[in-house]
Amino acid sequence: MSFFQDPEFGDRVITLMAALVLVLQIAAVGQRWLVSSIRIFAVQSFLLAAIAGIIAYFNHASHIYIAAFLTLSLKAGLLPWALERLVKRIEIRREIEPLINAPLSILIAGCLTLVGYVVAQSFYHPEETSVRAALGHNTLAVAIALFLIGFFTMLNRRKALTQVLGLLSLENGLFLAAISLTYGMPLVVELGIFFDVLVAVLILGILVSRIREAFDSMDVSKLRKLRE
Amino acid sequence: MILLALLIVPLAASLAALFARTRSVMEVVNVAAFAILLCLAAALGVQVLRGGPVSLWDEFFYADALSALVVLLTSFVALVCSIYAVGYFRHDERNGVFREKKELRSALAVPKLREYYSLTPLFVFSMVLVALANNLGILWVAIEGTTLASVFLVMFYGRETSLEAAWKYAIIGGVGLSMALFGTLLTYYSAHRALGTDTLAGLNWSILVGNAVQFDKPTMRLAFILILLGYGTKAGIAPMHTWKPDAYSEAPVPAAAMLAAGVLNCALYGLVRFYILTSKCLGPDFASHLLILFGLLSMGVAVPFILVQKNFRRMLAYSSIDHSGIMVLALGFGGPLGVLGMFLHMTFHAITKPLLFFCAGNLQQQMKTDLFPEAKGGLIHSLPLSGGAFLMATLAVTGAPPFSLFLSEFTILRAGFGGGHFVLAILFITFLVAIFSGFLIHISNLVLGPDRGLPPAENCPWKKFSVVGVALVIIVVGFWIPAPLFRLIQGAADIVFSGR
Numbered sequence: 001m002s003f004f005q006d007p008e009f010g011d012r013v014i015t016l017m018a019a020l021v022l023v024l025q026i027a028a029v030g031q032r033w034l035v036s037s038i039r040i041f042a043v044q045s046f047l048l049a050a051i052a053g054i055i056a057y058f059n060h061a062s063h064i065y066i067a068a069f070l071t072l073s074l075k076a077g078l079l080p081w082a083l084e085r086l087v088k089r090i091e092i093r094r095e096i097e098p099l100i101n102a103p104l105s106i107l108i109a110g111c112l113t114l115v116g117y118v119v120a121q122s123f124y125h126p127e128e129t130s131v132r133a134a135l136g137h138n139t140l141a142v143a144i145a146l147f148l149i150g151f152f153t154m155l156n157r158r159k160a161l162t163q164v165l166g167l168l169s170l171e172n173g174l175f176l177a178a179i180s181l182t183y184g185m186p187l188v189v190e191l192g193i194f195f196d197v198l199v200a201v202l203i204l205g206i207l208v209s210r211i212r213e214a215f216d217s218m219d220v221s222k223l224r225k226l227r228e
Numbered sequence: 229m230i231l232l233a234l235l236i237v238p239l240a241a242s243l244a245a246l247f248a249r250t251r252s253v254m255e256v257v258n259v260a261a262f263a264i265l266l267c268l269a270a271a272l273g274v275q276v277l278r279g280g281p282v283s284l285w286d287e288f289f290y291a292d293a294l295s296a297l298v299v300l301l302t303s304f305v306a307l308v309c310s311i312y313a314v315g316y317f318r319h320d321e322r323n324g325v326f327r328e329k330k331e332l333r334s335a336l337a338v339p340k341l342r343e344y345y346s347l348t349p350l351f352v353f354s355m356v357l358v359a360l361a362n363n364l365g366i367l368w369v370a371i372e373g374t375t376l377a378s379v380f381l382v383m384f385y386g387r388e389t390s391l392e393a394a395w396k397y398a399i400i401g402g403v404g405l406s407m408a409l410f411g412t413l414l415t416y417y418s419a420h421r422a423l424g425t426d427t428l429a430g431l432n433w434s435i436l437v438g439n440a441v442q443f444d445k446p447t448m449r450l451a452f453i454l455i456l457l458g459y460g461t462k463a464g465i466a467p468m469h470t471w472k473p474d475a476y477s478e479a480p481v482p483a484a485a486m487l488a489a490g491v492l493n494c495a496l497y498g499l500v501r502f503y504i505l506t507s508k509c510l511g512p513d514f515a516s517h518l519l520i521l522f523g524l525l526s527m528g529v530a531v532p533f534i535l536v537q538k539n540f541r542r543m544l545a546y547s548s549i550d551h552s553g554i555m556v557l558a559l560g561f562g563g564p565l566g567v568l569g570m571f572l573h574m575t576f577h578a579i580t581k582p583l584l585f586f587c588a589g590n591l592q593q594q595m596k597t598d599l600f601p602e603a604k605g606g607l608i609h610s611l612p613l614s615g616g617a618f619l620m621a622t623l624a625v626t627g628a629p630p631f632s633l634f635l636s637e638f639t640i641l642r643a644g645f646g647g648g649h650f651v652l653a654i655l656f657i658t659f660l661v662a663i664f665s666g667f668l669i670h671i672s673n674l675v676l677g678p679d680r681g682l683p684p685a686e687n688c689p690w691k692k693f694s695v696v697g698v699a700l701v702i703i704v705v706g707f708w709i710p711a712p713l714f715r716l717i718q719g720a721a722d723i724v725f726s727g728r
Binding site for chain 2: 119122147151154160163167170171174177178181192193195199200203204207210
């Protein structure tokens with residue numbers, strides 16, 4: 001079982017998983033069923049937790065295990081469960097037509113991935129020769145792409161719940177950048193950030209359900225009263 | 229110890245309000261807590277002036293003159309808002325605002341008030357934490373905390389429009405803050421390569437500032453852009469300002485005043501901390517150009533909206549966009565004068581802005597509208613105190629002499645001309661004059677004019693006291709700045725300029 005100690009092997013597994021994360025993100029762009037979007041997010045978070053676990057294993061950085069565990073329990077478990085319950089309760093299954101149709105959205109997502117690779121180029125430091133230290137550096141492009149595509153999803157979608165999902169996948173991009181660039185921020189910071197994300201989602205959930213009560217739909221484009 | 233006390237007092241006030249049974253207990257707890265907080269903040273200021281930076285727990289909390297100034301301003305705003313809130317919510321309760329809503333139909337509206345009186349101290353707690361946290365990650369968490377605590381305050385009345393405002397606020401704020409987090413992360417990365425530290429201290433500002441010269445330059449450049457966009461969203465800098473008018477016009481007036489005079493400072497405080505790192509790493513030019521661009525853009529965006537504004541509470545929001553633009557511009561002009569001008573402006577703005585909100589709130593509660601056409605004019609006859617104070621605050625906030633904002637705007641202007649930015653400085657004057665005239669026309673039409681025979685109102689001592697109290701502070705500061713306060717401002721400017 002010597003390949004378990006080989007950083008080269010870890011690097012390949014991480015790259016594979018990061019690619020899967022990116023594919024899922026692009027799939028989510030074209031997805032119109034709310035429940036499927038939520039499940040895609042859950043799988044994506046699970047993969048991120050796995051990446052964090054692998055980086056922690058090869059770098060012997062025990063505090064990343066905690067981050068991995070938090071991601072697994074909160075983002076891959078608790079949040080999708082809560083969001084699915086919300087969807088069942090408010091009885092909305094499908095997203096209405098987004099502003100830009102699905103094929104074009106996927107094309108734009110592809111372009112954003114390219115942008116991610118271009119931006120990540122400037123962070124590439126070939127003088128870092130040790131494989132162990134460079135572990136996961138090539139996932140930065142994926143992280144930036146996730147961030148940008150999440151941003152695009154928020155602009156493109158009109159349901160309150162899909163906007164929340166966009167925000168969450170944007171946060172996933174941040175998390176991937178954090179663990180791939182710096183093996184995670186200091187632990188206290190990570191705990192704080194996770195706490196904040198959780199509370200933010202709770203607030204957004206309350207808002208979503210109240211918007212539903214007040215407007216009988218979650219269509220954000222109906223929020224048009226406050227204008228100049 | 230004093231740092232810990234500053235954080236514990238608001239937390240305790242929040243808990244106490246949660247368990248309070250009656251309205252009067254909540255009011256007393258709220259006002260008392262913020263009064264204690266103001267005393268503690270003043271004590272912190274004195275301590276910093278006497279003995280330099282104060283720190284606790286291995287520099288986990290760290291307060292220099294810059295932090296002490298922001299804490300002092302935050303607690304001042306919190307105190308005057310809590311005094312005003314007593315009168316404001318009593319008026320709401322008398323007029324049955326809480327009983328009209330079916331979900332709020334409860335005896336004496338205590339649960340609804342409990343929501344306000346337990347959330348505001350939490351809100352203030354996060355603002356104080358912003359200033360005291362040394363770790364840039366904790367700083368981010370605290371700024372996110374201000375958003376979370378205030379979202380519920382924005383949707384306090386539960387109207388359709390307040391939901392819309394809260395939604396916009398939460399989503400735009402969330403996206404902005406995730407950009408700021410990315411920026412913080414990249415800062416950590418660029419420092420991480422230089423410092424090679426994996427410990428908690430690797431994000432401590434007091435350590436980073438000494439090593440900023442060795443940071444990775446391209447990374448730092450991207451980091452500053454993200455930070456400017458992120459914290460700029462919280463400060464309401466154009467083009468990320470769109471949540472502001474909605475949130476300010478839908479939140480209860482005391483909460484809106486705290487957003488305008490408190491959160492604005494906290495967001496700019498975060499920006500300044502990163503500005504110091506960036507200008508030490510890359511030289512001042514890169515950050516300055518960006519700051520000047522966004523500052524002038526914010527002022528320019530505010531002008532047309534103030535000139536044609538129909539709603540006086542939205543107008544206040546555009547004024548706050550304008551003022552955050554002025555402060556960012558001052559930081560961009562840089563030099564000792566520009567930075568000093570920015571902190572003078574921050575101080576005077578935080579003192580002046582609450583009065584404007586209080587007067588607008590009094591008018592709105594009296595007329596039951598916040599639109600100029602419906603309120604008509606001649607309000608000074610039925611509301612002599614608020615009307616008069618509104619006029620005075622308008623002159624003060626638009627920077628007319630003898631009020632103190634004139635002094636700070638003049639300092640910024642001198643910094644602009646001194647730095648050779650002639651065209652920009654002239655543009656700055658043009659925007660200021662346009663906003664001054666727009667404000668003065670609208671407010672004088674609202675306040676002055678023939679008597680419309682409305683019955684005189686204004687019998688609430690709490691409202692009167694807060695209006696008169698803040699007005700007195702504004703007048704006094706216009707002619708005389710207490711020497712310790714000025715030394716604190718000077719100290720904050722020195723930190724930015726010399727990085728110490």
